[in-house]
Amino acid sequence: MHRLLALLLLLVVISGPVAAGTVYKCRGADGQLSYQDAPCAKTQQQQALQLPDDQAAPSPPANAPSEPADTLPVTGEAPVSSPTPVVPLTQLYRCMHAVDGSAYVSSNGHPQPFLAPLGMLGALPTSLSQAYGQPGGAGISAPEANRGRVTSGLVASNYVWVQDLCRPLSVPEICHALRDELEQNTRKLQRAFKSDRPPLQRRDDELRAQLANC
Structure with a gap:
């Protein structure tokens, strides 16, 4: 068996690359x-051997134009999600x-x-009902009723x-106020x-953009 393989190898080396086909072993x-590559003589014992195709693919000529590499078809750029805009608080x-x-939240720290x-x-001890309801008080429109007299009702009517x-709110307080407003605005939006x-x-959208800073 080893001798057979050696002879096959010698045949391949001497003859160069061998194409796939049948080799005849003759005894x-x-x-x-x-x-040999032809059938044996009638006086010889014959055994056909199949050679594998070990030939490499032929190299293209040096001046042949190179084929472009396979590229995937461009079907369009992947959509880029725009980041949520961040609005400063x-x-x-x-x-x-x-x-x-009463307390309220405002963006104006200096109201008119x-x-x-x-x-x-509440600067006077007299209540509004007393000031505007008592005789001679602010509820009497006749000039002569209060002429010459300064009463609490007269002062209260001025x-x-x-x-x-x-006062300015801190950042945590601002975030809390924005969340409250967002909750109220969401309820209005759902019912509108x-x-x-x-x-x-x-x-x-404005509130959510600002809350991105919280």
Whole structure:
């Protein structure tokens, strides 16, 4: 067996690359072996051997144009998701109404002064019902009724300039106020008619963009 393989190898080396095909192993009457690509003589024992195709693919000529590499068909660029715009936090203020003392949140830390009846500010011991309801008080419009007299009702009926007091909120307080407003705006958006939704939707987008900083 080893001798057979050696002879095959010798045949391949001498003859160069061999194409796939049949090689005939011939044994004579004297026992001598030979290999050939034609059938053996009638006086010889014959055995056909199949050679594998070991030839490499022929190399293209040096001046042949190179084939372009396979490329995938371009069907369009993948959509790029736009990042959510980040809007800087707006400075908010907690203000106290100058008349009734109610608290509210505003983006204006310096609200405009306004006129308010002095009797509504609690600066006088006389209540509004007394000041405006007692005889000779602010509820009497006849000039002669109060002529020469300065009463609490007369003072209470005068207007004075007042202004709400405000203080800036810290970042955690601003975030808390924005979340509260977003919750209220979302409820309005859910209940609103289709024609009333655009401004609510814009405000929703603004609030969410600012809350990205929280």
